[in-house]
Amino acid sequence: MQVLDEPTWRERAAAHEARVDSATAAHVARRRDHRAHPVEDFLFTYYSFKPAQLRRWHPGAGVGLAGAGGAPHRDWRFYAVDGDVVSVDIEAFATARGDTLRFVRDLLVRTAGRPARFGCFGLHEWAMVYRQGPSAVRHSAWPLRLGASGTDAVVESHQLTCSHFDAYRFFTPEAAPLNAMTPTRETQPQLEQPGCLHAGMDLYKWAHKLVPVVPSDLVMDCFELARDIRSLDMRAAPYDLRELGYEPVPIETAEGKAAYVAEQRAFAERGQALRKRLIAVCDDILHTARDGT
Template sequence: MTAQDPAARHAARLAPYVEPHLARRRQQEKHAVHDFLFTYYSFRPAQLLRWLPPGPVPEARRPLAEATTRLLRATAGREGNFGCFGMHEWAMVYRAPQTRHPQPLRLGPQGTDQVVEGHRLGCSHWDAVRFFTPPALPRNTLRPFKDDRADFEQPGCLHATMDLYKHAYRLVEVVGSDLVADAFELAWDVRVVDMRAAPYDLTGVVLDPYGTEWTPIAVETPAGKREYADLQRGFAERAAPIRRRLADRLEEALAG
């Protein structure tokens, strides 16, 4: 690999994320945190490792590029909400007979329900709200839907930040793989915090190659709320230039 070989640099940059996932898949093993970006999102590992430079917008992709640009600009122009405290994951298991993950609940079902009932739910992200349990849905003070994301998405939302990866890879031939990689690495870090603040007990789960084990962010406590909000702000600051670069590149390509 040489300094002039962007494809090799790109693959080397992302291999530490992709290769452990592929090894787990071969062994039919699952990671409660790190597999999410490869299973929830539709970009395959081989696609992620492949490098593409920025390019023009094919006419068939123009509607998506235009809609994505509007969403990115609308999100960037809105103030961040740093008072949700990650309750979206808790609302997904509220009064649920079964949970979405096999791990037990850290506070147990009753304790988890009490946390939800003791908080104001104000989730602005449709792809989180759509997984709320039926008893949790009416507790949410906002009513986002799949077709009005630009009216609700805000930069403090962890899932809106993770979705920068989706927006980038869906138009990778326009924005280029370097932006996809930037968004992926940010989404990776966000997902770790998203699950650390979730109601699940992930004791023993290793979060990085250095053997760091999961520790919860106890968002049901004042200290946990402060920690979560501080991390939210940090992610919003990291996301802002990526969101801006995505929108700028799309607008440039659309104008060209």
């Protein structure tokens, strides 16, 4: 085990808190003022990790903190104190969260091993408003860039190819049969692929579900990827969000499609690197728990 002296881990904890504060300040201010945001709120509503939870610094499994008496970790779940050192109790975590750990690892490994596909063009957001009345549209406070009929026409002129269940399940009843496949929770491990924006964003979900064995720097790297992907997700959506500073990616045009795919490819590369790091954590925990070392 690597043991950090108290000045070192306190410095790292403070740096992490500052990183999180910078990333979440706008959301925290809006929440205090009861103001909604159609893009950024997603990271704190769809995903269950709150800013205060994200702000807690975890060194990750295999790292001990000297000066345990002054470390808040000693009172947190899945930590144990040995003399003057506090660290993640890997055995306790593996016993309590082993099923989740194995599911996440299996999903990540399968996803990482598939070729990325880049032909969806973000049409899942369009399918979520297809043939909806104005009051039923998900972000009804914001206008549809092409209007209702124009939005429907884009859906009808393309083949929907969404492979992600948690996007597909929000398709309107009229849009769901137009999709090339019918994703379910059970088929998620068979369908998830690394080009999917939602699969990339979900790396943040898998990272925070495995706290505290996943170190906070990796959780934040996944958070920042999810934040950046969400921006593209909504710039390519049918909404006109220019008032908020989001320039549309007009995926109904050839130029828009090319711009979307270029960003999607870059996110897929970032996602694969983070996926590899998460798989390594899972493997280390499973190996350590199995060997009892």
